[in-house]
Amino acid sequence: MRRNRPGRHPFGLATITWLYVLWSLVPVLVAMRISFNSGKSRSAFQSMSWRWYFTDPAKSVWHDESLVQPLRNSIKLAVLSMLITTPIGVTMAIGLQRWRGRLSRASNALMLFPLVTPEIVMGVALFLVFSQVYTGVPRGFTTQLLGHITFSISYVVVIVRGRLAAIGPQYEEAARDLGASRLQAMRLVLLPLLGPAIFASLMVVFAGSIDDFVISSFLSTGASSETVPMKIYAAGRGTATPALNALATIMLVFTLAAVSLAAIVMRQMRLRQGGGEDAQLGSLAAVG
Amino acid sequence: MANAAGAAPGGHRNGFWGFLSLPGVAWLLALFVVPFYAIAAVAFGRVDPILRTADPVWSPWAWKFAPMSKVLDRVFGGDLGGVVVRTLEYVGVSLALCCLVGYPVAYYVARHASRWRGVLLAALVLPFWISYLMRMLAWVNLLQVDGYFNRVLGWLHLGGSRNWLDGDSPTVIIGLVYGYIPFFILPLYAALERLDSRLIEAGRDLGASPRRVFQRITLPLSIPGLMAASVITVLPMFGDYYTNTFLSSGSPRTAMVGNQIEFYLRGSSQPQVGASLVLVLSAMLLVLMTYYLVVTVRAQRAVAT
Numbered sequence: 001m002r003r004n005r006p007g008r009h010p011f012g013l014a015t016i017t018w019l020y021v022l023w024s025l026v027p028v029l030v031a032m033r034i035s036f037n038s039g040k041s042r043s044a045f046q047s048m049s050w051r052w053y054f055t056d057p058a059k060s061v062w063h064d065e066s067l068v069q070p071l072r073n074s075i076k077l078a079v080l081s082m083l084i085t086t087p088i089g090v091t092m093a094i095g096l097q098r099w100r101g102r103l104s105r106a107s108n109a110l111m112l113f114p115l116v117t118p119e120i121v122m123g124v125a126l127f128l129v130f131s132q133v134y135t136g137v138p139r140g141f142t143t144q145l146l147g148h149i150t151f152s153i154s155y156v157v158v159i160v161r162g163r164l165a166a167i168g169p170q171y172e173e174a175a176r177d178l179g180a181s182r183l184q185a186m187r188l189v190l191l192p193l194l195g196p197a198i199f200a201s202l203m204v205v206f207a208g209s210i211d212d213f214v215i216s217s218f219l220s221t222g223a224s225s226e227t228v229p230m231k232i233y234a235a236g237r238g239t240a241t242p243a244l245n246a247l248a249t250i251m252l253v254f255t256l257a258a259v260s261l262a263a264i265v266m267r268q269m270r271l272r273q274g275g276g277e278d279a280q281l282g283s284l285a286a287v288g
Numbered sequence: 289m290a291n292a293a294g295a296a297p298g299g300h301r302n303g304f305w306g307f308l309s310l311p312g313v314a315w316l317l318a319l320f321v322v323p324f325y326a327i328a329a330v331a332f333g334r335v336d337p338i339l340r341t342a343d344p345v346w347s348p349w350a351w352k353f354a355p356m357s358k359v360l361d362r363v364f365g366g367d368l369g370g371v372v373v374r375t376l377e378y379v380g381v382s383l384a385l386c387c388l389v390g391y392p393v394a395y396y397v398a399r400h401a402s403r404w405r406g407v408l409l410a411a412l413v414l415p416f417w418i419s420y421l422m423r424m425l426a427w428v429n430l431l432q433v434d435g436y437f438n439r440v441l442g443w444l445h446l447g448g449s450r451n452w453l454d455g456d457s458p459t460v461i462i463g464l465v466y467g468y469i470p471f472f473i474l475p476l477y478a479a480l481e482r483l484d485s486r487l488i489e490a491g492r493d494l495g496a497s498p499r500r501v502f503q504r505i506t507l508p509l510s511i512p513g514l515m516a517a518s519v520i521t522v523l524p525m526f527g528d529y530y531t532n533t534f535l536s537s538g539s540p541r542t543a544m545v546g547n548q549i550e551f552y553l554r555g556s557s558q559p560q561v562g563a564s565l566v567l568v569l570s571a572m573l574l575v576l577m578t579y580y581l582v583v584t585v586r587a588q589r590a591v592a593t
Contacts, residue, residue, distance in 0.1 A: 013396040020393045021411040024466070028418055030436065031426035043432035092312025099305035107313045112584055114320055116519075116577040118527030120546050124553060124566045125323035128330050132344050133322065150319040153312055161588070182304070211419045213530060218554075232421040233530060236428050237453075237537055245429070248422040255417050 032252070035245035042242050052243040053250075061246045069223070070231040071247060073141065075254070077216070077227065078209040081148040085205045088149070089156025090198060094190070096157065097164045114154045122151060123218035130219065140225035147215040152208055156201040163197035196266045203262035207255055331356060331563035342559040359564040368548060368565075375544040378457070378532075379525045382464040386472040386521055389465070391514070394473045395506075398480035412477065415470040424534050427463060428453065431535075455539025463535040464525055472521040479513020480506075512583070519580045526573055545569055 034042055038049035049055065054062045061067045096108050114122065126147045130137060137143055171193060175185040191198075213229040220226060226234075228251050235244050329344035332351035336343050345351060362368040397408045415423065430437045431452040442448025452459050483506065491501040529546030536542040545565065552562030 010396065010400055013392050013400060016389070016392045017396040017401070017408065020389055021408065024415055024470070025411065027426035027430055027466075028423060031422065031429050034429055041434075042429050043435035088311050088315060091308045095305045095307070095309030095312075097305075098301075099309055100302055101306075103306065104309070107309055108585070108588075109581065110313065110316050110321070112581050113577075114316070115584075116523055116580050118523050118569070118573065120527035120529060120549055121327075121566055121570055122320075122323075124549060124562065125327050126319070127553065128342070128344075128559070128563065129319070129323035129326040132326055132330065132342065146319060150315065153315060157312065182301075207417055213421055214527075229419055229421040232419070232425050233534060236421070236425045237534060245425070248419065248425055252418055252422060255419070259417050 028252075031245050032249045035242050035249045037242045037245075040241055042240065042245060052241060052246040056243070059241055059243050061243050061250060064243060066223070067231065067243060067247050070226045070228045071250065073225060074210055074228040074251065077141070077145055077148055078206045080145055081152055081209040082202050082205045084145075085149045085152040086156055086198060086201050089153045089201060089205075090160050090194065092153065093157040093160035093164060094186070097161050111154050111157050114151050115158070119151075119212075119214035122147075123214045126150070126215065127218040139219070140221040143219040144216050144225060144227075147219050148209045148212060151212075151215060152205040155204050155208060159201050159204065160194060160197045163194055167193050196269045199262055199266050199269065203259055206258055210251065210255055327563045327566050330559055331567050333560070335560055340557050342563070355560050356564050356567070359561055359568065363565075363568055371543055371545055371548055374542075375526065375546075378461055378464060378544060379522055381461050382468070382525060383518055383522055385461070385465045386469050387514070387518070390469055390472045390476060390517070394476040394480055398477050398483075399485075409477075412470065412473055416474075420467055421530070421534070423467060424463060424531060427459075427466065427535060431459065453535060453537055455536045455541040457542060459535050460532040460542045463531045464528065467528075467531055468521045468525055471524070472517045474517075475520060476510070476513050476517040479516070480510055483509050516580065516583055519576050523573060523576060523580075526569065 033045060035052055036048050036050070037045050038051055039046040052060050054060050057063055061071070092111065096104065096111065099107075126143070130139065130143045137146070167190075171189050172185045175189045176182070180188065211229065212227070213233060216225075216227045217230050217233070220230065228247060232244060232248055325346075326344060328348075328351075329346050330342045332348075332353060332355075333345035334343040334352070335341070335355075359368075363372055393412075397405065397412065401408050429435060432438075433449065433451050437452065438448040438450065440448075441450075487505050487509070488501055491505045492498070496504065527546050529544060529550050532542045532544055533547065549562050549565045549569070552558045552565065554562075
């Protein structure tokens, strides 16, 4: 489609690309395979078993409370972050897209800042603010949730603004001309048009929260607020069993299932509405 | 401006749009701006003489700058200098490797991979959905003394009994590249994909060799994308403290600035030193952050008008 000259395929580049793809995915596949190891080793595979998932009566993910608790915490955090961040981000995006003036520009810059702030800076900032200023907020899960929402808002705003720019004002104007109030036009015209972007936001916030290590770790109070990445970090260096790999694999399956579901729903929505491939790429790039 | 992208014509509506942004703005003020100010209040504040805990000072007029200058002395020429230099080295080498591997990959997928493009694109995006620490855990598994990496080396008669996870700089650098290269490739891919192929065709039609076309057209036009991709990769690398800890058993031989920050804030009870280091790091990264923000705001305007 975009080849410079047909018939001249750059085999060198193709080789580098496929080698990169192999290199980027094979280690993870190996780690997933080790989760099915029948033995205790995390470096050599013996034979296939579900031991570290269910069958081991004490050390499998199913039976080991110290592995189930992080899984529960991570999923709870991700779902709540997703549900709270998305409405805040969507209204903020609509507002910022149309609000004019100096305050609006300042708010826009403020919104972009979390995207470029290294996580450790944000982690330290939140750690200090919760220990020095907002001391009434219960430490642990609640502060972690507030932290996750804080770093997720900007992703939602960027994704939704991309879609808003693509939609343009004309649909809403038409609705207003036909007698809809401003709120009706937003609810009945704009929000459905924003559907794919809202879905992409939910997905990105979920994945960002479930993957987060630094913020969760700085705001944790110990085992009761441990998340899966924290568990991997704490146990991965020591003499953990393949149950840790099983835990990581379960997480991966959860995330990929959520993302695939969202991708299918978005595709359906887009087929009904047409257009907007840029918004999709934008939403994927925004994760970074 | 021709009423771009939903600009409200009447001034009375402007307040409504401001009102819609309010929850988000208020949230970020309370949980982004105030916390950042708290770092300064701790760094320039007092330390409780008995408990050694931070006693933040909120008024900038009462700030004390002596602790900060002590930290600065330690960073520039003192005992923290080595860590800063090592951080710069790790990030520099990792970025160079990201360019070396990432540019050809992004270029190939954007401009040449016709039939396999969808598959390759999915493969480039996939790492985003795999937990960062799961990906590091994968390397910890591979690099064990009796792990697959050493077994392959032994099989090739290249040794194979080395402990790679004991404070090796190359291991940490490979880990950083492995962790962050997806953040590099995707924005670069987007930039290369948007590149106007008519310019390339014109160059070819006027008789330039493919190599010359790349040097004179593609590469210069992709510089902004390359810069943006580099900044977005380098910023989190500078604040990283878990990749090296995880891949080198916390060896001080591979410690970076982030490790020191984490140590002073949580390991030892010297929050003031930790907070000062965060400010030093932020100041060092401010140029990069501003660059990215300016580029993003310009791109927003270009879309909006």
